Every structure is written in structure tokens, then in C-alpha cells.
Amino acid sequence: QVQLQESGPGLVKASQTLSLTCTVSGASITANYEYYWSWIRQAPGKGLEWMGAITYSGSTYYSPALENRASISRDTSKNQFTLQLTSVTPEDTAVYYCARARVLRLTTRSVGDWGQGTQVAVSS
Numbered sequence: 555q556v557q558l559q560e561s562g563p564g565l566v567k568a569s570q571t572l573s574l575t576c577t578v579s580g581a582s583i584t585a586n587y588e589y590y591w592s593w594i595r596q597a598p599g600k601g602l603e604w605m606g607a608i609t610y611s612g613s614t615y616y617s618p619a620l621e622n623r624a625s626i627s628r629d630t631s632k633n634q635f636t637l638q639l640t641s642v643t644p645e646d647t648a649v650y651y652c653a654r655a656r657v658l659r660l661t662t663r664s665v666g667d668w669g670q671g672t673q674v675a676v677s678s
Contacts, residue, residue, distance in 0.1 A: 555580050556581040556667045557578070557580050557667075557669075558578055558669035559577045559579075559670070560576055560650060560651065560670070562574035562650075564675065566642055566676050566677070568642060568644060568677065568678050572638065572642050572646065573638050574636065575634050575636045575637075576593075576637075576652030578633045578654070579633070582633060583608075583610065583630065583633055583634075584630050586610055587610050588656050589609075589610065589654050590608075590654070590656070590658050591607055591608050591635050591654055592606065592607040592655065592660050593606055593607070593650065593653075594653060594660055595649065596648055596671075597646075597647060597648040598647065598648070602651075602660075602663070603648075603661070604659045604661050605617055605620060605639075606637070607626065607658055607660075608628055612628065617659075620639070623639055623640045626638075635652070643678075644678050645676075646676045647676050650672050650673075651671045652668075653667060
């Protein structure tokens with residue numbers, strides 16, 4: 555059974571770069587072409603927002619709404635993938651999730667496998 559675990563700082567200052575890591579166990583991030591490995595977030599009082607994804611081959615996809623601030627990479631030796639979000643503002647305060655699914659723009663927790671989420675606050 556696949557498990558995903560997010561890690562990173564709980565507090566980031568505005569204008570800095572947020573870096574979060576998703577550690578995957580029970581499955582290889584390079585093994586199955588059917589899956590997208592995604593980052594999704596949920597700001598207070600708002601719905602789930604898909605941010606981007608990386609595939610088994612390392613191809614990446616991003617939400618245009620992030621205006622090129624997001625970057626997803628991976629460390630196959632550690633079976634991890636990482637989100638970097640530049641120039642953060644208080645509007646980036648949210649619970650950040652990593653997930654695995656067969657769909658790209660994942661916006662429902664009823665599909666796929668999800669981590670428990672990590673709270674990130676951006677101070678002004």
C-alpha cells in the first residue's frame with residue numbers, strides 16, 4: 555500500500571521560497587506510467603487547488619494560476635518529489651498535500667492516494 559508523507563517548514567516569510575518534500579513508500583515514483591505525482595493545497599475557507607505534478611519519467615505539469623512560481627523535481631534515489639514555490643505571499647498560506655493518482659489535475663480527495671497534509675503559514 556502506497557503511503558505519502560509531506561515535510562517542510564511550517565512558517566515561511568513573505569518573498570521567500572517555500573520548499574516541501576513528499577516521501578513515498580510502498581511504490582516507486584518511477585515505476586508506473588499511469589500515475590501522476592501531484593501537489594495540491596487548500597487555503598483557509600477555500601477548495602482544493604491543484605498546483606502541479608510530475609510523472610514517472612520526470613515530465614512536469616503546472617497550474618497556470620501559479621504564474622510560473624512553482625517547480626516540481628524529484629530524487630529517485632530517495633523516492634521523493636519536491637515542490638518549490640517562489641515569492642510567497644500570505645495568500646499562499648494553506649495546507650499542502652502530495653498525492654498519487656491516475657488523473658492530472660487532481661482536486662478531490664476521493665480519488666487517488668494522499669498524504670496527511672502539512673500546514674504552511676506565510677508571514678508578512
